[in-house]
Amino acid sequence: MSKMKQWFNIQLLIGLIIAAAVIAAVLSVIFKDRYTESGGKLSAQYQYNLEQFQKTDPALILYEETDIRFKTELDPSCAIAVDSQDNIYVAGGRSVRVFSSKGKPLPLNIDLDQEATSLTVDPNGRIFAGAGDRIVIFDSSGNLKSRWESAGPDALITSIAVSPDHVFAANFTKREILQYDMSGRKIQTFGEFFLPSPHFDLAYSSDGQLWASHSGEHRIEAYDLSGNLVSWWGEFSTLAEGFCGCCNPVNFALLPHQSGFVTCEKGITRVKIYDAKGTFVGFAAGAEKFAEHDRLCLAPDYDYRRVALDVAADSKGRVLILDPALAEVRIFQRMENQAAGT
């Protein structure tokens, strides 16, 4: 009995409690989580994850990358174009640079007085550059031919398309297309576009149609030369067939001989091929090819001007991709076996 009493000694009990509390205190200090390595201790449902959509089915990849890959040395690089000899033109910063079809810089170097926003080269070799709110035209030797009037104080010419008699300019600010005659006189404006982000691309096809990207509706639309909507194709889908996200495609180009379209998307950065009717054919380059671009674009202070890929197709059907994040041009060509198959 007295032994029991000793066991329940109050002093001992207090000592034990204190010892336990000291141990708890020490452990709680040692194991306090001050920070976590990733994901803020949140479960997967709180994480935004695009990974599964960034994987490309290898069977759908129709193009392979060539060895030609070169830096534009322009910041920010904004637009790419090719002329009838397959020379490569890149606009960026306040200038336009020209490269051979193999990516070697050519001596031609054009300076602009405003930051370049778009670029196109017509079949006669004339260079049309969008410089913020206006169009500036140079001949094939780089001599200034004409500097047109401003399309509005805050106009943003994000693309230019040239038909034999007209010049079309995409004005992102007003979300409309400006139609000029060759002298620079404005004929009309047309179109009503829903464009959440500043990407608005045009292309003229030799069958007399003007194509425009309508990214908010995930479409590419065809207009006649009077500005009437003729047809359109494209739909939203995060899967390969459609255009993903809020507003895609950001840019597109026509493949030679009216054989189809090549389109660029942002968010899930991918370059895809559609046929002339707008049916999905395959990938020119999947998101895997742009991992470095995506990594840079995810930075919270990243400039929107360096996000959207631009694309052009030369007479051999090569796909030229301008990556403004890395300020480089990459060239993809159709794979032989795939070409044989089709």
Next chain:
Amino acid sequence: MIFSVSAMLILTLLSGLPCFAQDIERFPPPDFDSGYVFPQIQKPLPRAEIFQYLDVVVLLAALSLASYLVYRRRSRQGIFLLTIFSLIYFGFIREGCICSIGAIQNVTLALFDESYSIPLTAAVFFFLPLIFTLFFGRVFCAGVCPLGAMQDLVLIKPISVPPWLQHALRMLAYLYLGAAVLFAATGSAFIICEYDPFVAFFRLSGNMNVVILGVSLLVIGLFVGRPYCLYLCPYSVILRLLSKISQWRVTIGPIEDNCIQCRLCEDSCPFGAITPPTPKEMPAPGGTDRLRLVLLIALAPILITLGGWSASWAGDAFSRMNFTVRLAERIALEDAGQVEGVIDASKSFREKGLSKENLFEESFRVREQFALGGWILGGFIGFVFACKLIALSLFSERSEYEADRSECVACGRCFSTCPQSAKREKKIDAASSA
């Protein structure tokens, strides 16, 4: 240090620039036909500045009242009520921030980092209690500090802690202060705030580990008087030092030099702050004591060097509390292929495309600071240790039961135990009734 500060300033400026440019050139929003106007972003404001000044006024009032209650009224009850008030105001209403203990770090950071400008309240909360301590001893601990209040209220069954253990445990506070200053000076962390044991109670929410720490300390506090104040509080280190030279001191009885050595007060202090008088027939300090003193003084530089040397080794481990050091280490490991994948911090760093050289350089600089800081911290601990040993071997004569100047938190528990107090009360009563 100043160099690094200006470098940081330039960095901040530079990193701010592209944002500005981006905002200016932001693309135009859509035109709405329906006359839609953009909604305003709601911007609820922080607590108005005027309330910060209110805190300062309340602090001043509470300190004055505490001094009055301790020295004029000598009222444990009054101090107790003030304690409750402080717990409610500084604790539960102000939710524990800003507090004088944490303000150590603000002051340190402000001294070392020019770009950090200290809030007025933080400066006042740091300095005002110190000034009061210079005059009245630790009246701040008695009735104003909400952390002290919390512990004072839970003390139900005090046990006595053996003096050797008390002396040893008190070293923790010096270590804590040294570490807190080191981390604050290098801009790495505010550990006093991060590991504040009671702030989670004041806010009624907080990190689970900190809650456990708080509960543990309260459980200890049931039996051991004010464990945080006595053994951990970094602010108490400064207060102890200053109260040694305070103008007035807390006395157990109402009149000094009037102790009748009745020993009634002996067990009244739960904090072990009452020192008994020295025995009358004490042998005069002889040769051996003197030799010991000389030896201890000779030992001091060795202790300081030893402490500095050992802590400089720990400096490297300490430096991992610093974000830059941690990030640089991670980036280096990832680049060397010694760890797999990325973490949020390294991913963010790589996204921003910042220079690794700069990061490594900055990390190296911080680690150098920690190596030097480790030396200073260790040396400081060694010095404190030596001082402690010397102080313990010094003999000072006391003829009364006294409240130890530096240990006494002026709680007033002992006041009523002194028979002199009862006499005084009677006199006051008589005077007031007359």
Next chain:
Amino acid sequence: MGESRKEMNRRSLLQDALRSAGLLGMGGAFGFLIGRAQAQQYCWQIDPYKCIACGNCATYCVLEESAVKCVNTFEMCGYCKLCTAFFDPAPQALNTGAENQLCPTGAIIRTFLEDPYYEYKIDESLCIGCGKCVVGCKAFGNGSLYLQVRHDRCLNCNECAIAVACPSEAFIRTPVENPYRLKGKNHSA
């Protein structure tokens, strides 16, 4: 006795001297620091151009429900019909059904304005500050959604627990006169 009194005097003289030195020193330090500080008060805020919306804000705040919430700078918003901050990356249908929504707590309110524009507002009582929509908006859209410390909730801790955990040093002390870091040119300080 006389000897000891002398010693007492010496001691109190020393104490007086030390005390005066202490007072002087503290006064000097106080004046120096405050003079430099211009009596500036600070509060915590997130620099949206540094924030990577990692999710720490939802879990590391000392408050049960974080003081950090999502805000939308409407001037930057695309008013997208297909908002990638509102819809799951691959929604089953483009309607406001919970299974199509990205936000785990359903804190984004989608309102039709006029064809084709929709407005997106945050219901702060539901938002937990996880930042999932912030990443969704940034990935495809304009980045008009971002996280901010809401000062009606923030306790303004001396050391912010989220700031300690922040992997991108996005938490900054900002003067109370200008307590928000909003995106967009109309809001830049």
